[in-house]
Structures are given as C-alpha cells and as structure tokens.
Amino acid sequence: MVYIPSLNKTIIPICLKPNHDELFSSWLFRLSNEYNLKPYTFLQNYIGFTDFKSLRRDLDLSGNSFLIDFFTSHTPLRRNKIKKMFLSDYSGKLFTETSKKYSTYSNILPLGLSNRENKKQYGLQYCPNCLKENGYYKKNWRLITSLVCLKCYCYLKDRCENCGNPINFFKIFTSKNTSEIDYTHIDICFDCKKKLFQNYQFKRATEEHISYQRYINGTIKNGYNNTCNYSFFYIKPLLYFSGLLKSSRKSNKFREYIIDIQRFILNANESSIEFWSIEERLEILPLVNKFLRSDIQNEHLRFYKLSKGYVDSEKILPYWIYKKFLF
Numbered sequence: 001m002v003y004i005p006s007l008n009k010t011i012i013p014i015c016l017k018p019n020h021d022e023l024f025s026s027w028l029f030r031l032s033n034e035y036n037l038k039p040y041t042f043l044q045n046y047i048g049f050t051d052f053k054s055l056r057r058d059l060d061l062s063g064n065s066f067l068i069d070f071f072t073s074h075t076p077l078r079r080n081k082i083k084k085m086f087l088s089d090y091s092g093k094l095f096t097e098t099s100k101k102y103s104t105y106s107n108i109l110p111l112g113l114s115n116r117e118n119k120k121q122y123g124l125q126y127c128p129n130c131l132k133e134n135g136y137y138k139k140n141w142r143l144i145t146s147l148v149c150l151k152c153y154c155y156l157k158d159r160c161e162n163c164g165n166p167i168n169f170f171k172i173f174t175s176k177n178t179s180e181i182d183y184t185h186i187d188i189c190f191d192c193k194k195k196l197f198q199n200y201q202f203k204r205a206t207e208e209h210i211s212y213q214r215y216i217n218g219t220i221k222n223g224y225n226n227t228c229n230y231s232f233f234y235i236k237p238l239l240y241f242s243g244l245l246k247s248s249r250k251s252n253k254f255r256e257y258i259i260d261i262q263r264f265i266l267n268a269n270e271s272s273i274e275f276w277s278i279e280e281r282l283e284i285l286p287l288v289n290k291f292l293r294s295d296i297q298n299e300h301l302r303f304y305k306l307s308k309g310y311v312d313s314e315k316i317l318p319y320w321i322y323k324k325f326l327f
Helices: 024-034 039-046 052-057 065-074 079-083 128-134 169-173 207-222 232-246 253-262 278-293 298-304
Strands: 002-004 009-011
Touching: 009 065, 024 039, 024 169, 039 052, 039 169, 065 079, 207 232, 207 278, 232 253, 232 278, 253 278
Parallel strands: none
Antiparallel strands: 002 009
C-alpha cells in the first residue's frame, strides 16, 4: 500500500470507481479481477477478511462493517459511497430500520446459499444490453419489483438463457484450483460459460409495463408517490396483494374480483412472491399496481365481500389501504 498525504490514507495500489447503482459484489468482482485474484482469495489474503459465511449467503444484503471500514480507510472512496453499494442503502425506502431486510415485503430477491445445489433461487437479474455494454450488475436488479430496464426498454432476465441456471458470478471460479486467474468477464454463466447476452433477441417492453416500471422506480427514488406518503408503505401492499392474487386458497375473493374485472385467466402459485420467476411477476405486479392506483367501486367490494377484515386479517397493511375498503 501507498500513503497519500492529500487523503491522509494508506491506499491499495489499484482501486476502481463504482459504477452508477452498482452492487458491492459486482464492484468487488471487478476489483479482484484487476489483481488477477479470485474474490475470495483477494478478501482473505489481501485484506484479511475471514467471514466467509456472509459470502456464502448474501454479501450485498447488509453492509459488512469490516469491509466498509477497510475500503473507507484504504481507498479514495468515501464511506457513504461504499455503503451505497449495499442493499441496506434502501432502508427508509423499501423497508424501515426495524423491519427484516429479507422478509416477503422487503422487495429484495433472495439468493439462497451459494454452496447448495438442490434449491435454485433466481435472485439476481440483469439487462442483457446493459450487461454487454457496461459489464457490471446494478443494485435495482435485485428488487422483486424490477421487471423492465428503463434505459433499454427491454425486459430483465433472471437466469442464463442457454442452460437455465441462476446468475452467480462468484461461482465462475469454482472449477479452478489456483488462486490466481486470468482476467475474467463478469457477464458469463458460471455453469455453461456462455455470454449471458449471447443469442439475445431484443424485445421491447409494452408501454403498460414501461409505465409501471417508471412509477415504481420513481416511488423508490423519491420515497413517496401520489398515492402514498412513504414508498415502503406502497411497496408492501403491492407485494401483499400480488401474493394474494396468486394464492390458491379456498374462497379467494380478491382473486375472483380481479379475474372478473380484468377478464383473464390466472394460474395459482403457492410460493412466496420472492421465489416467483420474472415472467410470473410480470403477469401480476403491473396489474396490482393498477389496482392500488385506481378508484375502487364500493358496489364491487360489497358484491365480492372484500371487507377490511378480509383483506387485512393479520393487520399488517398501512392505514391508507383501509381507505379503499370503506364499507
């Protein structure tokens, strides 16, 4: 390391500037690549990080204090710039300080344990065009509500189109026994080694889906929207009603109401929304978003018996939802 008087810090030889909205794990991958080391080797041997349980679970979920302190002390980056790469940066917009960051309503897709093969979880999405052009993974690609790239106006992907495996760029190196590596691109599948944008055919998102994504992104960015004063109080009902709509429980009055009003066929899914495929979320989330923003007719609520007690029997929804169910 080299001492830089102007910064009053001892700096590592190579440091990369984080890209816009970049995930910490993506930045770490690119940084360790510059040293020709695997990310795990770089963390363990170069900076003395040994908490590998967090690596096997989800490094991006909460800001690891050791890593934040090290990179604040030994790079030109400010602490807030480093913390901004973690998903905990969404606190106050997607969830409150006291809520669980990995609950159904946190809006974060789970990755699962990286060393378990028996249960695949598609927790990291990507835009093929952006990944090809920029070579990094964005933080908002980890959100349940993210379906469309508003830069390219195409749909996000949640798996390798060639072999169907989840996206896990840290596992690209698992077949190599050496700690040192040649420069490796982040945009390949860990299993089949194909480029994730290989043979990709652009499909423009519909205007309805683009409008949905603009509204959701704006809600998260601003911390509020024209329906609700707090973004996390809007996201929670959005995910709650989406799960209710897909539920196959008996006497699902909300499901009957939406199907009759919208006149379409809907398949049930017993899994929680964070485990749905992007195609399933694309089918439901824009529809529920439209429902939450609409003026509900009381005669419809009475006909389908959608009372406040039925809609929120567990009393977990914010008060503004009750105003939609006044009878």
